[in-house]
Amino acid sequence: MRILLVGAGGVGSAAVAIAARRSFFETMIVADYDLGRAERAVAGHGDRFVAAKVDASSADAVAALCREHRITHVLNAVDPRFVMPIFDGAFAAGADYLDMAMSLSHPHPSRPYAETGVKLGDDQFAVADRWEAAGRLALCGIGIEPGLSDVFARYAADELFDEIDEIGVRDGANLTVDGYAFAPSFSIWTTIEECLNPPVIWEAGRGWYTTEPFSEPEVFDFPEGIGPVECVNVEHEEVLLIPRWVKAKRVTFKYGLGDEFIEVLKALHKVGLDSTAPVSVRGVEVSPRDVVAASLPDPATLGDRMRGKTCAGTWVTGTGKDGRPREVYLYHVVDNEWSMREYGHQAVVWQTAVNPVVALELLATGAWSGTGVIGPEALPPRPYLDLLTGYGSPWGMQER
Amino acid sequence: MRILLVGAGGVGSAAVAIAARRSFFETMIVADYDLGRAERAVAGHGDRFVAAKVDASSADAVAALCREHRITHVLNAVDPRFVMPIFDGAFAAGADYLDMAMSLSHPHPSRPYAETGVKLGDDQFAVADRWEAAGRLALCGIGIEPGLSDVFARYAADELFDEIDEIGVRDGANLTVDGYAFAPSFSIWTTIEECLNPPVIWEAGRGWYTTEPFSEPEVFDFPEGIGPVECVNVEHEEVLLIPRWVKAKRVTFKYGLGDEFIEVLKALHKVGLDSTAPVSVRGVEVSPRDVVAASLPDPATLGDRMRGKTCAGTWVTGTGKDGRPREVYLYHVVDNEWSMREYGHQAVVWQTAVNPVVALELLATGAWSGTGVIGPEALPPRPYLDLLTGYGSPWGMQER
Numbered sequence: 001m002r003i004l005l006v007g008a009g010g011v012g013s014a015a016v017a018i019a020a021r022r023s024f025f026e027t028m029i030v031a032d033y034d035l036g037r038a039e040r041a042v043a044g045h046g047d048r049f050v051a052a053k054v055d056a057s058s059a060d061a062v063a064a065l066c067r068e069h070r071i072t073h074v075l076n077a078v079d080p081r082f083v084m085p086i087f088d089g090a091f092a093a094g095a096d097y098l099d100m101a102m103s104l105s106h107p108h109p110s111r112p113y114a115e116t117g118v119k120l121g122d123d124q125f126a127v128a129d130r131w132e133a134a135g136r137l138a139l140c141g142i143g144i145e146p147g148l149s150d151v152f153a154r155y156a157a158d159e160l161f162d163e164i165d166e167i168g169v170r171d172g173a174n175l176t177v178d179g180y181a182f183a184p185s186f187s188i189w190t191t192i193e194e195c196l197n198p199p200v201i202w203e204a205g206r207g208w209y210t211t212e213p214f215s216e217p218e219v220f221d222f223p224e225g226i227g228p229v230e231c232v233n234v235e236h237e238e239v240l241l242i243p244r245w246v247k248a249k250r251v252t253f254k255y256g257l258g259d260e261f262i263e264v265l266k267a268l269h270k271v272g273l274d275s276t277a278p279v280s281v282r283g284v285e286v287s288p289r290d291v292v293a294a295s296l297p298d299p300a301t302l303g304d305r306m307r308g309k310t311c312a313g314t315w316v317t318g319t320g321k322d323g324r325p326r327e328v329y330l331y332h333v334v335d336n337e338w339s340m341r342e343y344g345h346q347a348v349v350w351q352t353a354v355n356p357v358v359a360l361e362l363l364a365t366g367a368w369s370g371t372g373v374i375g376p377e378a379l380p381p382r383p384y385l386d387l388l389t390g391y392g393s394p395w396g397m398q399e400r
Numbered sequence: 401m402r403i404l405l406v407g408a409g410g411v412g413s414a415a416v417a418i419a420a421r422r423s424f425f426e427t428m429i430v431a432d433y434d435l436g437r438a439e440r441a442v443a444g445h446g447d448r449f450v451a452a453k454v455d456a457s458s459a460d461a462v463a464a465l466c467r468e469h470r471i472t473h474v475l476n477a478v479d480p481r482f483v484m485p486i487f488d489g490a491f492a493a494g495a496d497y498l499d500m501a502m503s504l505s506h507p508h509p510s511r512p513y514a515e516t517g518v519k520l521g522d523d524q525f526a527v528a529d530r531w532e533a534a535g536r537l538a539l540c541g542i543g544i545e546p547g548l549s550d551v552f553a554r555y556a557a558d559e560l561f562d563e564i565d566e567i568g569v570r571d572g573a574n575l576t577v578d579g580y581a582f583a584p585s586f587s588i589w590t591t592i593e594e595c596l597n598p599p600v601i602w603e604a605g606r607g608w609y610t611t612e613p614f615s616e617p618e619v620f621d622f623p624e625g626i627g628p629v630e631c632v633n634v635e636h637e638e639v640l641l642i643p644r645w646v647k648a649k650r651v652t653f654k655y656g657l658g659d660e661f662i663e664v665l666k667a668l669h670k671v672g673l674d675s676t677a678p679v680s681v682r683g684v685e686v687s688p689r690d691v692v693a694a695s696l697p698d699p700a701t702l703g704d705r706m707r708g709k710t711c712a713g714t715w716v717t718g719t720g721k722d723g724r725p726r727e728v729y730l731y732h733v734v735d736n737e738w739s740m741r742e743y744g745h746q747a748v749v750w751q752t753a754v755n756p757v758v759a760l761e762l763l764a765t766g767a768w769s770g771t772g773v774i775g776p777e778a779l780p781p782r783p784y785l786d787l788l789t790g791y792g793s794p795w796g797m798q799e800r
Contacts, residue, residue, distance in 0.1 A: 182670035267667030
């Protein structure tokens with residue numbers, strides 16, 4: 001297996017550190033628009049890793065890099081604005097493709113908070129036939145969420161339930177950052193994008209529909225000492241992926257943003273500071289959302305000051321194999337103290353990055369295989385969960 | 401009386417429209433950094449009004465303009481960053497001076513939320529002896545708040561109470577702006593400045609001290625249909641002025657910002673968007689607070705879309721002239737519909753602007769006179785309140 005990793009940011013750099021301890025692949029080309037960043041990501045991890053420069057907005061550039069290095073698998077670790085050129089570039093070069101976020105949505109033109117418009121991943125599913133016909137695999141949404149959360153959904157359907165009422169992905173953390181009153185541990189640009197887009201919900205008989213941002217708040221009690229966190233509906237790939245392969249009456253995604261973060265996002269939206277359209281300020285043009293990002297510390301640099309745990313998981317209700325009502329939460333927790341000590345990467349990016357490395361190893365060994373454009377829930381969950389535990393990062397299950 | 405009005409913004413323009421109906425002065429020079437704005441402010445109000453250009457940051461420029469036009473009184477209607485050059489320029493030219501906000505504060509270097517540092521107006525009071533010796537008058541804080549609120553405090557002490565427990569200035573409104581989810585009716589730059597500075601409180605025996613921003617929230621019930629609004633401590637001149645001339649056990653200022661506005665200000669502060677220090681955004685340097693202002697509509701342009709009333713007033717508790725406990729709220733309400741119809745200026749700026757015009761008329765007739773650096777509560781309240789009613793804008797009193 002010869003891998004092209006596109007993007008040497010927080011998640012890409014953590015993926016390098018994780019892959020460096022595994023022997024399943026021959027080489028990994030680590031490409032970034034900023035060559036220096038790619039070089040820093042590969043430094044000290046041995047000569048299987050090679051830094052390169054790439055413009056991820058160009059499918060041709062991605063394809064050329066694939067051909068140059070005889071790439072078999074492309075792993076996309078840049079922000080979702082670049083999904084389509086990387087996806088198309090991999091296909092053009094005859095490589096398989098993995099990503100952790102799917103092509104972007106566009107709201108319904110007249111009823112954005114009731115009906116879907118262009119959905120997350122629609123642009124990728126639109127060409128699924130071509131991937132299928134070419135015998136190529138695009139394994140989409142294989143980070144932590146989407147990713148492991150989808151594997152949990154399939155595992156619940158296969159091994160735990162006869163009938164599922166609701167599959168609700170629930171994400172929460174108790175991370176704090178010393179020395180800052182307010183310091184998100186992930187990209188504020190992306191968080192604004194996902195939280196202010198209309199959240200999507202799936203229901204049997206109704207299909208996909210949308211709501212107002214921050215709808216249906218609930219307090220979810222997270223395991224391993226994290227405790228209760230207020231969660232709200234957020235647009236996320238799982239809701240688009242899970243119903244295609246797993247039978248359930250309802251699929252939702254709620255993000256444990258917490259009261260404080262929700263208030264900040266609402267306030268930014270009220271003032272118009274979430275906008276990406278430039279405003280004129282004393283003779284210069286700037287995008288307010290870029291100013292928000294510039295006013296906050298870079299999350300990738302905060303690992304040393306972070307404390308606490310982050311949890312991703314899938315809450316499932318329905319009828320168990322014994323015919324009785326059952327409710328479980330399948331989850332994965334990473335303690336920042338552990339990920340910093342073991343890998344030098346903060347918990348949120350490490351937890352995302354471990355999943356595509358596990359998936360690549362399953363594809364290398366043949367435990368996973370397929371063609372077309374698919375999500376993680378299209379493949380057998382058990383080998384995945386076992387190998388994740390083999391990476392030293394076990395998952396858990398609570399009966400509720 | 402020959403007046404120099406410095407600043408042809410919202411308040412300055414409204415002051416021109418109000419003064420145009422009065423005969424007590426000979427001429428009013430309306431000066432702004434933007435000559436076109438000054439010309440628009442005087443247009444249609446007759447030849448007593450003359451537009452001029454001035455750099456309000458230069459005491460020499462202010463003094464030169466005073467000498468050129470043989471100015472007897474300077475009215476400062478620009479933002480408080482320019483108090484000192486205008487104040488000094490008026491003195492240098494031998495003119496009397498009026499303003500609606502005092503010289504800026506600087507927080508205590510080590511205990512900002514417990515002790516005062518440089519207080520509002522300190523820079524002006526520091527030279528009070530020179531004004532006194534020269535026989536010149538600086539009448540400071542003669543807008544609506546500070547201004548009429550201080551006159552109310554003196555009126556309560558003179559005519560309503562034997563002993564005062566607390567004088568609490570309380571400001572609230574029910575203004576809405578059609579077509580905007582969020583549109584402050586006053587400068588967001590100034591609101592951030594006053595709301596995020598440490599609020600100041602005065603107590604007999606303790607003197608001035610400070611608290612955390614937004615401290616001591618209370619719901620105050622405003623008259624004339626405005627109703628209950630959540631108010632919090634805010635740094636304001638009244639707390640510095642009233643105890644110098646009026647005996648009370650406690651003096652406070654609370655601003656009826658409302659829950660929503662407080663949440664927005666807190667969020668801006670958390671993210672660092674209240675900062676005036678430039679940040680670097682894709683190669684350009686901008687002040688986040690300027691970006692906030694640029695993302696919101698200009699409040700001076702919102703009059704046609706505004707609805708509702710704004711209330712300023714002074715709540716006083718203590719022992720009445722009959723020896724029994726008494727509690728009153730002395731107030732002034734302006735309905736935006738009325739101020740737009742009568743003057744073409746929105747309620748908040750009109751309500752501020754009427755007060756210095758009333759004060760100038762009292763100085764012109766000799767009903768008010770004085771020397772040194774003083775606040776409105778240093779002068780007899782009754783002629784002021786009567787003349788305000790004569791301007792068609794009566795005040796009210798509630799027994800509580």
